[in-house]
Amino acid sequence: MENHTDYISEDVNELNKHYLIIKERYDEYKNQNMILDMSRGKPCPEQLDLSTEMLDILISDDHLKAKDGSDCRNYGGIDGIPEAKELFSQILEVSTNEIIIGGNSSLNMMYDTISRAMLHGVYGSGSQWGKLPAIKFLCPSPGYDRHFAICELLNIEMIVVDMLQNGPDMDTIEKLVSEDDSIKGIWCVPKYSNPDGITYSEETVYRLAHMNTKARDFRIFWDDAYTVHHLTKPDQLKNILAACKAAGNPDRVYMFSSTSKITFPGSGIAVLASSEENLNFIRKQISIQTIGPDKINQLRHVRFLKNIDNLKVHMEKHAAIIEPKFDMVLNKLESELSGKNIASWNKPNGGYFISLNTLDGCAKDVVNMAAEVGVTLTKAGATFPYGKDPRNRNIRIAPTFPSVKELETAIEVLCLCVQLVSIKKILSER
């Protein structure tokens, strides 16, 4: 069966034959003027429709006061209304005292947390990070490009750490943080990681919480973006805040999450969860930074999402829409690429991405070839600090936004490109 031809061990003539056949299929797409965008993890319109009735949930006749009696229409309150804290305390399994509700963007809360650390230090640090000669962050990679962009903007040196099947390479991390006190942080997407779809194991969480760090103001930036975003059987993630407390490092972690991919990206609500000491330290600064977050939008969200049980039902509706898209991608990768020994990919239980690894040195060419026929993928290299994938092999596939039909075409194109670039590479090395 052709699909199971191992290209690596195939002879030159056969490879050339394959190339021509595949090239012909690729060329057919050239004249179709396709515009298919799989570059970002965006919900599709059908997913957004699931939340559109949230717009009807808060109208002028409604009671617009929060549980604490505050008029949500007016000034007052800098860290969220009680009912929003309760909802997120259920989602993140932390106490309501360990929560600050923010604006519409958890990325913005992350940036703010780091920029405040640069300008004022963190709780217990005694020094502004920005005044130190160097600040470094560990960046498990492939990872989320927007995390890396924040470090780059703030002149924070990034150290690549490999992602393994149970999370980042803990042996390397433990060694690095124990030796270098300029390493102040680590980026983590611990559940259904971006882009690998990996959920950190219990041991990984335990070791992150317990490890000895030379910097006493080391912080874990725990971007739990996909915590309720299951596709199939939910992965279980150990609670990092509890683990840090148990390890005697209660202030080590900042957890972030949002409703961006639950309700509306850009019009959701974001959250920071951390120790009460960390939050008290931050709250003083936030009360000067802003007049407080949008309480009406919090009320709207809480009245729509209600509680964790109702939220789970809501997330199943998301899964019902996007799981067929993940299946389409996985089936297509399987039928076009499996057995050929030129690519590998993950099968995530949740999240927004499928991570595809080509042969070393091929990713950029694949992404460029796909772009030439109108299929836009996330820029090759984007999943690594400074946009530099050392093996030039990782491609992030974001299946949620296009339709299943569009995806079928897009992944077919992608698979053709992977094969063409791989064969070229294999032939050039013979």
Added chain:
Amino acid sequence: MENHTDYISEDVNELNKHYLIIKERYDEYKNQNMILDMSRGKPCPEQLDLSTEMLDILISDDHLKAKDGSDCRNYGGIDGIPEAKELFSQILEVSTNEIIIGGNSSLNMMYDTISRAMLHGVYGSGSQWGKLPAIKFLCPSPGYDRHFAICELLNIEMIVVDMLQNGPDMDTIEKLVSEDDSIKGIWCVPKYSNPDGITYSEETVYRLAHMNTKARDFRIFWDDAYTVHHLTKPDQLKNILAACKAAGNPDRVYMFSSTSKITFPGSGIAVLASSEENLNFIRKQISIQTIGPDKINQLRHVRFLKNIDNLKVHMEKHAAIIEPKFDMVLNKLESELSGKNIASWNKPNGGYFISLNTLDGCAKDVVNMAAEVGVTLTKAGATFPYGKDPRNRNIRIAPTFPSVKELETAIEVLCLCVQLVSIKKILSER
């Protein structure tokens, strides 16, 4: 007529008599357990009711796309939807290219603008402000306490400049900025200033735009918070961005405004207006800081407020609610204090405050005495950098939130306290 007794020239016996009569009136309030808060410039519930139907304006059946075709429910866009830019371009009289729409808080946009300057410098500055040995801001005072708090948080040294009847003391400002290149900015509330209610004259705006600054990266932080918030006949304010362009200093000013006191404080939309060069510089950073502002709330606002003409009608409704409150305060001050030579106050044509000046050295005692009978005023000193009013005389009255009836009582109490503290002071100096 007793009201017109000049306390300063009154003899001791008469003053003592006055004191006892007034003290008796004050003591009557002691047992009333009043709780009246005039500390912050908050709209009252009736004002919020003016905008509550905005909650009905965007429902699930509505077209949720912006003019540029973008789905307001999804990711995308970091500086605002076109129709929101159009609305604010009418309000601020700048081009839509000179506008970035932000989140719910213009204060937050100001903080962000300064913290970005600390971390990255400003357009054309070449250096991060935070790396310089010292940064100073000019602070026309009395002024807005939250502006000063931002400087204090960021370790920016504040230099007090007197507010005069046409705006800040320009002679002093011109001298200071021409000599000291560590002076990087000035805070301005140019229309119906907080707390004096002063609108900068054409000459003041002209001189701010034209003055020579030793720092080539000097910036004016133009907090045009009350630009459409007239009480009676609108004051006219010269357009600072146009003035800066005409002066050959196109990048000198950042203008800020919001709908906080038009629709809902905390759930409004904020704006930054500046030169295209400034905005291009900032936009690159914003695109890393956040996934973008809440576009649904922008759409909601634009569909509710529509355009500048409709907005003016809306603001007249605000004025109809709060003007009687300002009148009550002014009438009461007039009837209780005028002619006594112990206090002076402004009569603003718009904005949110009435500024009361006592005899030197009396403000703190007055505010404390009022607090003892349950009337909370803005902390004395709050209208000056570091909370230190050098003459200890300025008291900010925020008349909008309490009812007219509550105000009547509160201002009566305030006037009694002013008289008691003043007589004590006069007697102690005889």
